[in-house]
Amino acid sequence: MLVGGGRPPEGLNAHFGPLSAGSHPKVASNSVLRRGWGETLDLARRVHPGLRRAVVIVGSTAGERFWLESARRQLAAAAESIEISYLVDSNFRDVLRAVAALPKDSVVLVGPFLRDGAGRDFSTPAVIARLAGVARVPIYGLTEGMVGSGIVGGYVVSYQAHGRVAAELALRVLAGERPEPTGEGTTTAMFDDRQIARWKIDRRLLPPDGVVLFQKPSPWTQYRGYVVGAALLVLVQMGFIAALLMERAQRRRTQRGLADRLRFETLLSDLSHALASCSDADIDREIEVGLRRIVEDLGTDRATLWAYNDAGDEARVSHTWTRPGVPPVSPLLREKDFPRSFAELRAGRVLRIPTEASSDREGLVRTQTLSSALAPLVEGGRVVGSLSVGSVQERHWPDDLLPRLQLLANVFAGALSRQRAAHAARESARDIRDLAGRLMTAQEEERRRIARELHDGVNQDLAALSIALSAIEDDLPEGTPIARRKELSQLQERAVELAETIRHMSHELHPGVLQYAGLAAALRSYCREFERDHGLAVAYRADDDLGAIPADVALCLYRVTQEALKNISRHANASHAWVSVGRWVAPDLTLSIRDDGRGFDLAAAHARGGLGLISLDERVRIAGGRLIIASEPDRGTEIRVVVRLADLAEAPRDA
Numbered sequence: 001m002l003v004g005g006g007r008p009p010e011g012l013n014a015h016f017g018p019l020s021a022g023s024h025p026k027v028a029s030n031s032v033l034r035r036g037w038g039e040t041l042d043l044a045r046r047v048h049p050g051l052r053r054a055v056v057i058v059g060s061t062a063g064e065r066f067w068l069e070s071a072r073r074q075l076a077a078a079a080e081s082i083e084i085s086y087l088v089d090s091n092f093r094d095v096l097r098a099v100a101a102l103p104k105d106s107v108v109l110v111g112p113f114l115r116d117g118a119g120r121d122f123s124t125p126a127v128i129a130r131l132a133g134v135a136r137v138p139i140y141g142l143t144e145g146m147v148g149s150g151i152v153g154g155y156v157v158s159y160q161a162h163g164r165v166a167a168e169l170a171l172r173v174l175a176g177e178r179p180e181p182t183g184e185g186t187t188t189a190m191f192d193d194r195q196i197a198r199w200k201i202d203r204r205l206l207p208p209d210g211v212v213l214f215q216k217p218s219p220w221t222q223y224r225g226y227v228v229g230a231a232l233l234v235l236v237q238m239g240f241i242a243a244l245l246m247e248r249a250q251r252r253r254t255q256r257g258l259a260d261r262l263r264f265e266t267l268l269s270d271l272s273h274a275l276a277s278c279s280d281a282d283i284d285r286e287i288e289v290g291l292r293r294i295v296e297d298l299g300t301d302r303a304t305l306w307a308y309n310d311a312g313d314e315a316r317v318s319h320t321w322t323r324p325g326v327p328p329v330s331p332l333l334r335e336k337d338f339p340r341s342f343a344e345l346r347a348g349r350v351l352r353i354p355t356e357a358s359s360d361r362e363g364l365v366r367t368q369t370l371s372s373a374l375a376p377l378v379e380g381g382r383v384v385g386s387l388s389v390g391s392v393q394e395r396h397w398p399d400d401l402l403p404r405l406q407l408l409a410n411v412f413a414g415a416l417s418r419q420r421a422a423h424a425a426r427e428s429a430r431d432i433r434d435l436a437g438r439l440m441t442a443q444e445e446e447r448r449r450i451a452r453e454l455h456d457g458v459n460q461d462l463a464a465l466s467i468a469l470s471a472i473e474d475d476l477p478e479g480t481p482i483a484r485r486k487e488l489s490q491l492q493e494r495a496v497e498l499a500e501t502i503r504h505m506s507h508e509l510h511p512g513v514l515q516y517a518g519l520a521a522a523l524r525s526y527c528r529e530f531e532r533d534h535g536l537a538v539a540y541r542a543d544d545d546l547g548a549i550p551a552d553v554a555l556c557l558y559r560v561t562q563e564a565l566k567n568i569s570r571h572a573n574a575s576h577a578w579v580s581v582g583r584w585v586a587p588d589l590t591l592s593i594r595d596d597g598r599g600f601d602l603a604a605a606h607a608r609g610g611l612g613l614i615s616l617d618e619r620v621r622i623a624g625g626r627l628i629i630a631s632e633p634d635r636g637t638e639i640r641v642v643v644r645l646a647d648l649a650e651a652p653r654d655a
Helices: 037-047 062-075 092-100 124-134 159-174 193-198 219-228 234-277 280-298 339-346 358-366 401-474 482-509 512-517 519-534 551-572 602-608 611-622
Strands: 053-057 083-087 106-110 139-141 153-157 187-192 211-213 302-308 314-322 332-334 351-353 371-379 382-391 537-542 576-582 588-595 625-631 637-644
Touching: 037 053, 037 062, 037 106, 037 139, 037 153, 053 062, 053 092, 062 083, 083 092, 092 124, 106 124, 124 139, 124 234, 187 193, 193 211, 234 280, 234 401, 280 302, 280 314, 280 382, 280 401, 314 382, 339 351, 339 358, 339 371, 339 382, 351 358, 371 401, 382 401, 401 482, 512 519, 512 551, 519 537, 519 551, 519 576, 551 576, 551 588, 551 611, 551 625, 551 637, 602 625, 611 625, 611 637
Parallel strands: 053 083, 053 106, 106 139, 139 153, 187 211, 537 576
Antiparallel strands: 153 187, 302 314, 302 382, 314 332, 351 371, 371 382, 576 588, 588 637, 625 637
16 A cells, blocks of 8 residues: 555566675665565575575465565566575465475565465464474565564564554645655564574674664673763662663563463464364364363463353353362352343453452352453354353453453354254254154055055955856856857956966065065065066075074065165166175174176266165165165176174064
């Protein structure tokens, strides 16, 4: 952004060639929010003689693309004398490995990095810290916020200077002036003294007007009051020393604040990644790990997730972690004991006790807690619980803790919401499977009833009809035309054929032989009949002793054989089929149906959602087994059903 005007083209910014021993580019006076890729690379080449390659690392968000484009433009000329490569849209773990493998004559240039190619979010200081931990070569950056997180330095964008220029222009505009776009720059050479020492950089090669941070006071700075002002009053000396101590204390507080912020961002990032990438079954375990880390990082005694009842006037512990030696948290809290806390949380606000809810202090003490901070768990715009951290001693909760606690609560709320959704989906799937089982059971019962009606009713009537026709034929008077006798004989034969068809249909609907002779005999009989009726050679083999088989398992295997052989006859274009059943891997009972047909593409069949495969799989699953189908085009098909009978000890047995 150009303060006071539009965005200038890249050519308006000053171009700087490689630095010589006695000069440096005046970047601070020639560009506005310039991304100093070229100047930083020139600086690196100057302070690291023998540099042969540079690696540019930028995140994958749309905003970071502008940084990448400016890098390519500014470093294009340098590519003729140095190897330049770019790590963009990569998984962060791959970036770490690539940086760790760089040779000694390399340097790393890092721009903003807020998201990697896998879509995971990061903070740039955290990325720099992790890169610095694995890198064997120096790292340079382009923004002021990177200095202190592991980079040597660079020509960095100073947003404070940019804001100052913008404020000055705004004051001139408010005074009635129409200022031209300013040429005053906001890019500053800035370095980390610790990294300068780490990489043994000659400080004389740094720009004279560069800013070096994190310097330790030199002996001259610390004791120059004694050398220069030996005659000054003791009071002046004490004041000077006190000022130095205050400055050092302020710097340490700042460093501690940065360290705390980095530690929290790391915790938030790790917790978000763990809960987002784990399975639904592991969410509870990951939540407890996260609560333990919160206790350790914040130095509290407890961290607890509370779940509200439907009325919202009670909160029960769903997950908690307590420091060893600290009494466990109370498992139930009621609104009557904490009216202010419940009201604040219901309104979606973070609170502290004592402070915002000091009136609830007495109820808190009864839970063996003297101070606590709480944040609401919001799901779908409704408060469903809360996250609390507590201490058994008096403690002050800083203001900056409250928004951090809310961020953690949001992460937990998302994970719990996903867990509840997955549980609801499993319950729904279980209900659907139970319904399918009941439908199949009802279907078998209806088949059994219809088969019984056909066998005991219609078939008996047809038998009676056949007998009656035979009697009529026998009682015909002499002289009856032969054609009339032939008609009666044909009617009788038709009645017998119809009775046989109905008997076969009754057997298809409900195989009585399965109930009385057992699975092995029923399958042998069916394979023989199928071979006779369909002209397909069916080879059958069974173990000598299958043992006791639950009735529902026997019926399932019989139905699977029926369906499989019908499919082979209709679709496989096969000449042979093999059916075998036995306990080849005890205690499993295995049914196998193979053919030498043309096979099919199993993945494509599943994609089409064919009802045949679905019904087979569901029938086997209800019987407590698993269905395995192996098929390839022109190489035949094998359907295998495996049932572990040891798990079905209480089921009714086949004869």
